[in-house]
Amino acid sequence: ERGGYEHFMLKEIHEQPQVIRQALAGRIDEKGRVRLEQVFNEHVWTEIDRVNIIACGTAYHAGLMGKHLFEKILRLPTDVYHSSEFRYGDPVLSPRSLAIFVSQSGETADTLAALRLCKQRRIRTLGVVNVIGSSIARECDKTIFTQAGPEISVASTKAYTAQVIVLSLLALYIAQVQEMPGVRVDEAVAELTKLAERAETCMELEEQMKGIADMYRNMPLCFFLGRGADAHVALEGALKLKEIAYIPTQESPAGEMKHGPLALVQPGVVAMFGATEPDLRDKVVSNMQEVKARGGTIIAVTTDDDTVTSRASDDVIRVPTCVYPFMSALLSIIPMQFFAYHVARLNGCEIDQPRNLAKSVTVE
Numbered sequence: 001e002r003g004g005y006e007h008f009m010l011k012e013i014h015e016q017p018q019v020i021r022q023a024l025a026g027r028i029d030e031k032g033r034v035r036l037e038q039v040f041n042e043h044v045w046t047e048i049d050r051v052n053i054i055a056c057g058t059a060y061h062a063g064l065m066g067k068h069l070f071e072k073i074l075r076l077p078t079d080v081y082h083s084s085e086f087r088y089g090d091p092v093l094s095p096r097s098l099a100i101f102v103s104q105s106g107e108t109a110d111t112l113a114a115l116r117l118c119k120q121r122r123i124r125t126l127g128v129v130n131v132i133g134s135s136i137a138r139e140c141d142k143t144i145f146t147q148a149g150p151e152i153s154v155a156s157t158k159a160y161t162a163q164v165i166v167l168s169l170l171a172l173y174i175a176q177v178q179e180m181p182g183v184r185v186d187e188a189v190a191e192l193t194k195l196a197e198r199a200e201t202c203m204e205l206e207e208q209m210k211g212i213a214d215m216y217r218n219m220p221l222c223f224f225l226g227r228g229a230d231a232h233v234a235l236e237g238a239l240k241l242k243e244i245a246y247i248p249t250q251e252s253p254a255g256e257m258k259h260g261p262l263a264l265v266q267p268g269v270v271a272m273f274g275a276t277e278p279d280l281r282d283k284v285v286s287n288m289q290e291v292k293a294r295g296g297t298i299i300a301v302t303t304d305d306d307t308v309t310s311r312a313s314d315d316v317i318r319v320p321t322c323v324y325p326f327m328s329a330l331l332s333i334i335p336m337q338f339f340a341y342h343v344a345r346l347n348g349c350e351i352d353q354p355r356n357l358a359k360s361v362t363v364e
């Protein structure tokens, strides 16, 4: 049932092109318009003045990408909360806000409790959930399913990609309903439909990542850094490495380095930089140089048209260039997943069942 793969995690990483297709299936019409009208009536979207995205772990990281898109595309103020902090944090909730709950399992206790709190306060709720029939899916006013298929590996991979795709579709759908000037929904949708094929190209990066994993498998610490969407993906890349390979990680926006974390850099330390955002690349390169000057090793994940990062990095990994930079950033999680997987494998770690972790966290 692992389909010839040694572990479910590896199978699920390789499923991502198909998962992207499935997440889009039935949600784009022949004119290239987004079809999500079963979610809320169109007038609801004009009433919403604020979005709160609430989730844990990997789903929280997908939520950060959601915030990036909601604010960039829609200029709709969006906050992302860890479910546990939201529910005990006495949140300020506008009656016109929408609460989005992102969850693969649909059973995460803190996310479910946060959902019940929003329902008590009569806030509109929307689930982005993978498991059909799960508690969060049943209790949200509306749910969009990520359609990623069962995810067996404890470390989430394909669910993350599907969550980001669904949040992108939602942002584009809201732009379409509101007829937002300046947002070319059809163009963005066309790019989304190319993403599965581009993810397939990224599968070819596995060999390269295996080699890089072999070189650095004994690293004492691995930084994950980036700016903009790359900073959000960095958090997810770091979570993968720590949870399955037990390598200590330090993840933060690249611009935060000199405010403290830079003190941890010394020879032997590795820094994985996301540099897919062309407008932020020069700034990322100066952060790379700061780490390199202190003896750190630089791995850059960038796009195939980038000509500037290679001079500052020891290893360069290239994902396809997309018209919308967040899509390249999303693709950049694939090599990071391979990196975590192969470091763990080479170090003999239990990949599908990492120590101390459970697939579905149903206790608070």
Ligand code: F6R
Pocket (backbone or CB within 6 Å): 056, 057, 058, 059, 060, 102, 103, 104, 105, 106, 107, 108, 111, 154, 155, 156, 157, 239, 243, 359, 360, 361
């Ligand atoms: C990490 C991971 C966890 C989950 C988190 C939320 O690889 O799997 O961080 O993302 O426990 O779980 P769901 O999405 O089921 O609510």
